[in-house]
Amino acid sequence: MSILDWLSKKQKVSPQAEKLNIPGDLWVKCKSCSEVMFIKDLEKSFKVCIHCEYHFRITPDERLSYLFDKKSFKEIDGGIKPIDFLEFTDTEPYKKRIELAQKKSNRSEAMIIGEATLNNHPINVGIMDFSFMGGSMGSVVGEKVTRIIENAIINKAPLFIFTSSGGARMQEGITSLMQMAKTSAALSRLSDAGVPYVSILCDPTTGGTSASFAMLGDIHIAEPGALISFAGPRVIEQTIRQKVPKGFQRAEFLLEHGMVDMVVKRKDLKQRLLDIVTLLGVQEG
């Protein structure tokens, strides 16, 4: 890999890491503790700060590489693309936003779905990409979530969905709201089929995403420090002038409040998922 390739790759995968003006750009500064570290060390540690364990946001590709068997991921329905059916324009036309996001991410939407294997266990996987329009759920995300659920109903393999989303995609109006109902309805059928669904809530999971498929897992795993809410802290503070307490709506807070089963460090996630698949995934009798 040339240094240029390496740099361009780095830029894509580390949106939160502040680049330092140090020759070679081999260093990053942690957003949380402000400590500086080698980017290599950060990558070795699953993009978790080696000083304070802050979990950087990561791309779907990184998640796949951390967890699943090499090259085992087969994408499903990668070609579904968003349409600007409301001809929506805010500070910019929705059409243009889509194009920009697609160019930046080299992906057609804020989510990928597919099949992969975890230590040879077949798994249905969905991963949201926060860097694509804030991981917002429009028709495409809703459809993809629904299709991977339907896929799981057929192949009976466990479903993992990694959420990272600001909520519904307002540019698709009421139709984006309905994706909540659509995905949740599909999960009702997954439940009937007795297929385990593990929801892995990553930073941030808010709005319509949290109030639908993200909160309907048989098991909920949260990444440390992840913001998980329906109405986020800013909305609360602006709307009803309540100051939110420290740690409010973070993964650890949700654990205390009974909403998630566990907060798992990224380095431990693979083993934990493997344990769950072993204990829950294979139907007996």
Place this chain on the structure above:
Amino acid sequence: MSILDWLSKKQKVSPQAEKLNIPGDLWVKCKSCSEVMFIKDLEKSFKVCIHCEYHFRITPDERLSYLFDKKSFKEIDGGIKPIDFLEFTDTEPYKKRIELAQKKSNRSEAMIIGEATLNNHPINVGIMDFSFMGGSMGSVVGEKVTRIIENAIINKAPLFIFTSSGGARMQEGITSLMQMAKTSAALSRLSDAGVPYVSILCDPTTGGTSASFAMLGDIHIAEPGALISFAGPRVIEQTIRQKVPKGFQRAEFLLEHGMVDMVVKRKDLKQRLLDIVTLLGVQEG
């Protein structure tokens, strides 16, 4: 009716009404507001204080007469009797307590069950009698609750149970605890059968009775001011030295806290039950 008969009847049915030393004993003093009223007026108003609406505790016979069609009540399994199978003696032998309670109440146990009609609608009825050893649930109460549930599963008519009980009957040890499981299990089958169950929580409904069949109604109706709790105020104050707030664990408090559907005055109860039976009781199709 001779004055003696009348007196003896009055004494039975008004355990909470303080008798006044007034010739003829035609007056009662309300336990709650201390106002005095004609006993005739009290009886005309369903044993509800005409000054403060305090709901006096009443006997199963009074409940039957207030609600159901005249002489429509047919008792079921009135002959089941308690046994002192642990040979339990506290300040008095259990055997003696039973005998006393039976003599005083002219009833074999703290509950009657049977079929009656409410404006010609057939109803399965269970009524607890607090004056019989505090309405405590031992093997007989548990068995009777279970049998009236089973009766309802067969005849598909709605089930009303009026609770008034201090909880499990300690003199029957662990077996009394198991009546909670037994009655609740029976209600699970009633649910499967799609038969409506209205639990009417009267003063007091506490301990093992509240933590089993009393809290498992499709609809919960509480009498005004009724104490409804698992651990009562005295237990809380003694055990963990917390002072309970005013109104705590009363019917109105439970309404606010989502545990009962409505608090209904005794005079309105019949109409309300009738509405419920009409709306819920007759299966269509």
Place this chain on the structure above:
Amino acid sequence: MNHLEFEKPLIELYEKIEQLKSLSKTSEINLDQEIEKIEKRALMVKKDIYSHLTPPQIVQIARHQNRPDSLSLLHLMSDSFVPLHGDRLFRDDPSIVGGLASIGGHKVVVIGHQKGHDTKENIYRNFGMPHPEGYRKALRLMKMAEKFKRPIVTLIDTPGAYPGIEAEERGQAEAIARNLKEMAAFTVPIITFVIGEGGSGGALAIGVANKVHMLEYSVYSVISPEGCASILFRDATKSDLASASLKITSEDVVRLGIADGVIAEPLGGGHHDWNAVSKCIKNQIVSDLKLYSKMDPSDIMEERYQKFRNMGQYSS
């Protein structure tokens, strides 16, 4: 009655009529012809205004303080109504009401958001914004409906879920999500009416229905126009623009295939005639339930499922 700003020309005419009437009484001059003329004119103006309403104007009607509320409509349209309370978990949420009802001979379970008509009522009802226990109460009642095979009627009228600390602490995301999932599986028909504001997840949480009807001047939106303006337009004053862009009127929502139909309101809006509104809703319920009474429970569920399954526009 509070008047809406865009009704100003109309209000002026009404005031003139009142003046003339009072004048004709005190002066004993016959002004009947004059009055009749202005009344005709007022009707024309009214028709004109109400046939050219903009989305922000419709939002104002949908939020009108005298807009018919769920409880009033339920009382008006029910032959018999037994309100039920509580989630059996934490609290009775006054912003969601419900119970058993008989409507046109159909025994149903009804659920609705509840707003108030004055400040005191609105504070008690939290302006129709549920806490998690509200959704959980709704779910309890819907499960009761499923158990006793009673159709479910829901009335939507909420600015949305409550953006408050306690609502978040007690898991409103989970509560909304659970309702969406469970509603998908009920075998009894669910008929929903958006009667005022259909605000976001708080609305949808009781809106996964076989039929979704919208009153003519109701709105249904993924976010409030104000919220959208401040987030997307980065300018809180652009809520009018946002309300137009979001396509939230009954007409638009039906056109998008999200709602099934529009229920016409009395000229000048439902707040002038609650009784008329209740009758229209009642008629729709009766006609819908007639249909579903002949349908197989599993088909009813399947219809609802497919309806939501197919929502969304994308290219593949």
Place this chain on the structure above:
Amino acid sequence: MNHLEFEKPLIELYEKIEQLKSLSKTSEINLDQEIEKIEKRALMVKKDIYSHLTPPQIVQIARHQNRPDSLSLLHLMSDSFVPLHGDRLFRDDPSIVGGLASIGGHKVVVIGHQKGHDTKENIYRNFGMPHPEGYRKALRLMKMAEKFKRPIVTLIDTPGAYPGIEAEERGQAEAIARNLKEMAAFTVPIITFVIGEGGSGGALAIGVANKVHMLEYSVYSVISPEGCASILFRDATKSDLASASLKITSEDVVRLGIADGVIAEPLGGGHHDWNAVSKCIKNQIVSDLKLYSKMDPSDIMEERYQKFRNMGQYSS
């Protein structure tokens, strides 16, 4: 280790042995024979004490601070264990633990009351007394077990439900009752072990099982001996008498037909050897589940139903 009062004669012998051992070391006199003699005597005394335990003494063992706790036993007996948390409604209650486990090759869902071994732990665990959210967490896990057809293993160890304002406010009566009702209908087998204190409704709420096993020195009671003494005997000091009258020992509860069997503990009580206790429980689980794996789900449910249906003694 904390010593129990009735073990005093034994403790004195142990102390003597220690003294002799230390003496023999410092003085280089061989006291082996002496020591062996006293050790034999100690064993006899121990056997004697533990074969004549009174109910109040058994209560003390059941409540022993070093009594093996649920989490430790689960870790000891599981090949793999994934703890799960939360009721999805209000809070994660630390007084009830649970999760997925593989025990002797059987994939099960486990649930237990959790006490601490010191004051700090006990405060965190609320001394093993659940709030409503604890029962609701248990129910959530049991429903998961039913969904994925996993047998349920529960470990009972609680003084009882928590007599506190918040526990009452949030409806502990409802929470307990609901568990009793729902547990009756599960088609997966439920195996319960009373490992320490089985206190009242708080215990039963996870105890509606196909098989209820009691550790030898565990107790199961409708009310604590102390509570019974103060209420029935009107004398708080009479708890020893109450504990005898209530018939709460494993032997008595089995004799009454409420528990199915007694699991023998190591001599001197389970607190001396957690590993041995875990093995006995594990063996019982494996042997029970072998049985149920051949049974029809509806028969498993029916067996549990009839078991509780038939509890009670009366004359008819």
